[in-house]
Amino acid sequence: MGRRVPRIVRAAATPILIGDPPLLNVLGVHQPYTPRCIVEIETDDGAVGVGETYGDAEYLALATSLADAVVGTPVTALNGLFDLAYEAGGFADDAAPEFDPAGLRGRRTPSKLVRSVVSAFEIASLDALGTVLGLPVHALLGGKVRDRVDYSAYLFYRWAEHPVADAPSDDWGAALDPEGVVAQARRFASEYGFGSFKLKGGVFSPDEEIAAIKALAKEFPDHPLRLDPNGGWTVDTSVHVATELDGTLEYLEDPTPGVEAMAEVRRRTGALLATNMIVTSFEEIPAAFAADAVQVVLSDHHYWGGLHATRELAAHCRTYGVALSMHSNTHLGISLAAMTHVASVVPELRYACDTHRPWQTEDVITTPHVFRDGAVEVPDTPGLGVELDRDALAALHERWRRLDVRGRDDVAAMRVKYPEWTQPPLPRW
Ligand SMILES: O=C([O-])C(=O)C[C@H](O)[C@@H](O)C(=O)[O-]
Ligand SMILES: [Mg+2]
Structure with missing residues (x-):
């Protein structure tokens, strides 16, 4: 008999705001706080895994839906995460791509959003699986x-x-x-x-x-x-x-x-x-x-x-x-x-x-x-090989609840100092 595959019994996507210095780029400047999303999953044998990804509103919405959808699935079902995320997000990959200024990450497409969110769940699953097996993530790869x-x-x-x-x-x-x-x-x-x-x-x-x-x-x-x-x-x-x-x-x-x-x-x-x-x-x-x-x-x-x-x-x-x-x-x-x-x-x-x-x-x-x-x-x-600091997570989540920052917007942050600033065209120089 092979080993029983652990199943996910709990999953959570927690939005946080982290402090960020005033770093300049072609669009403007980093805001004082930037959102990230921390994913936790727990298996029926008590293993916990963590993942991290972008925390802008649309990422968070999908991560929250996917957290519900993965409950009950085997922690090894990594290939199924993509379809599960499409379903959980309720969208198809047919929207016209556009440039994504937030984070200067190239084109924005539904599939990229799905991939960005899935990555945190894949990593949390690998973290939990590694804990169950006593193996580092690199060994699982x-x-x-x-x-x-x-x-x-x-x-x-x-x-x-x-x-x-x-x-x-x-x-x-x-x-x-x-x-x-x-x-x-x-x-x-x-x-x-x-x-x-x-x-x-x-x-x-x-x-x-x-x-x-x-x-x-x-x-x-x-x-x-x-x-x-x-x-x-x-x-x-x-x-x-x-x-x-x-x-x-x-x-x-x-x-x-x-x-x-x-x-x-x-x-x-x-x-x-x-x-x-x-x-x-x-x-x-x-x-x-x-x-x-x-x-x-x-x-x-x-x-x-x-x-x-x-x-x-x-x-x-x-x-x-x-x-x-x-x-x-x-x-x-x-x-x-x-x-x-x-x-x-x-x-x-x-x-x-x-x-x-x-x-x-x-x-x-x-x-x-x-x-x-x-x-x-x-x-x-x-x-x-990392341990979640639950107090720190709670404090940064509390900051997210308190402050109305739901996305990265370097253009808006620049406008605070230069009110006439608009999103620069690319190329700019
Ligand atoms: O290599 C890159 O393009 C980046 O690291 C994108 C980032 O958004 C960077 O421009 C930043 O943090 O301002
Ligand atoms: Mg670059």
């Missing part, structure tokens, strides 16, 4: 091929403070020019040991951002550098930047919006182009790869649909000779644990992964991860 996962420092132009009272604050200070960016990089290198840097661009004129990258290259000649203006530049501007920074960048991320424009930049410069905006779902792969519009895909297990789906993405990339790196958005330790497990099992993920985590001062796990030499150790303890 076929086993780690590395013991540590390298992360890249995520540099942002930023203000010292949010322009509102009672907002969360930190001691990083402003970074609004090359000196500020280099000072930020120095602190990331000394406190976390990061060995590579990505600068979020699209904030100032391209020449100012070129100057910032050159200043970084001068100060850190051995650190790979990346620049990401989130599609903020025209093809000609992208060609100018790529030419100026030829030999300086590890890769150039989403310089310009759309497959054709990216392909033209590639043709005209030969620059290595990465994306988390034009290839964000399986449907977008054929056209982008055929046009040679992208040479590095930034995986993001949230919107690709979880850890198994990330491995499927890796197989596509391997087949077409496209490299893999990893995207991040404002997140906490549950997501970082999931990122670390999946990055440990994908042999071709050789670039340091992005993470926003050092910018967050709060978490919902009892022992937040430590970055040593820019890396996180892959845990061998059962499940994800």
Whole structure:
């Protein structure tokens, strides 16, 4: 007789608001608080698993419905989660895609919403299953091929403070020019040991951002550098930047919006182009790869649909000779644990992964991860290797109840300081 498969007896999707610094990007600035959704499932043998995903209203609504729908299903029924989510959400995958400005995640489609929500349930299930079996999540994915996962420092132009009272604050200070960016990089290198840097661009004129990258290259000649203006530049501007920074960048991320424009930049410069905006779902792969519009895909297990789906993405990339790196958005330790497990099992993920985590001062796990030499150790303890901090979860949920922030809106946050600010067109420069 085989082992009995545990069934899910309880599932919950809890919205929280986490403090976020005033980080600038092409659309505007991060709000003081950003929503995340924490998923918990419990099995009939008492195992508990946790997952984390975007917490904007439409994600939360689907997560809440899916939490009801998974009760009674086997904790191993991961392949069935997608159909269950479509059913629970009551929609079909036929809506016309549009650009999703929230989080700069490329196109918004029902299937991407489903995948983003399913990812948290898949991870919570793997966490619970790992606990039941006494195995780490990476073992359930076929086993780690590395013991540590390298992360890249995520540099942002930023203000010292949010322009509102009672907002969360930190001691990083402003970074609004090359000196500020280099000072930020120095602190990331000394406190976390990061060995590579990505600068979020699209904030100032391209020449100012070129100057910032050159200043970084001068100060850190051995650190790979990346620049990401989130599609903020025209093809000609992208060609100018790529030419100026030829030999300086590890890769150039989403310089310009759309497959054709990216392909033209590639043709005209030969620059290595990465994306988390034009290839964000399986449907977008054929056209982008055929046009040679992208040479590095930034995986993001949230919107690709979880850890198994990330491995499927890796197989596509391997087949077409496209490299893999990893995207991040404002997140906490549950997501970082999931990122670390999946990055440990994908042999071709050789670039340091992005993470926003050092910018967050709060978490919902009892022992937040430590970055040593820019890396996180892959845990061998059962499940994800994290423990939910229920008091912290309750406090951040209480904040969600108290404050009326139900989505990420960098444009609205910018308008607080600059009332005339409107959503910038992409490309902007
Ligand atoms: O690589 C990216 O495009 C991102 O990390 C998207 C994020 O939304 C980033 O722009 C941010 O946090 O402002
Ligand atoms: Mg990007």
